[in-house]
Amino acid sequence: MNKSVVIMVVDDEESVRRILCENLEECGFTVIAAKDGQEAMQMIDDGPAPNVVLTDLIMPRKEGLEVIMEIRKKHPNIRLIAMSGGGRNKSADFLQMAAKLGADAVMPKPLDIAELEKTVRSLML
Secondary structure: OHHHOEEEEEOOOHHHHHHHHHHHHHOOOEEEEEOOHHHHHHHHHHOOOOOEEEEEOOOOOOOHHHHHHHHHHHOOOOEEEEEEOOOHHHHHHHHHHHHHHOOOEEEEOOOOHHHHHHHHHHHOO
16 A cells, blocks of 8 residues: 555755655655755656655755745645754744645654654545
8 A cells, every 4th residue: 555655755965865765665655766856846747746745945956945835836736744954943944934835744854754654644644
C-alpha cells in the first residue's frame, strides 16, 4: 500500500536528502528527490506528480515558500510538508509562514522519522 504513495524530498543538503529518502523508503514509500525548489518544480511539472512533497524552506535558486505557493496554485491535490532547521525563532517563523501559505504540515529539523511517517499517513487518508 505504501509503495503507491510517492513522496518527493526537496533539500539542498545532499546528506539530509539522502537520509530522508532512505528512511522513507524503509517505511515502504516510493521516494524521489530534488536538490532545490527549481528542480522540484521542473520534475512536478514534467510529471507524474508525487502525492506528497516534503520541502526544506531555505534553499538556493527557489526557496521552499515559493515551492509551496507554486504547488498550491498549479497542483492543489499535492500534499505539502514544510521542514526547516534554522535557528529556533527563525525556523518557527518560516514554518508558521509555510503553514499560512498552504503547507498541510510543518516540522522542525531534525525530523523524527516516526512522526514524519505518521504525518504522511494522516495526509493520505
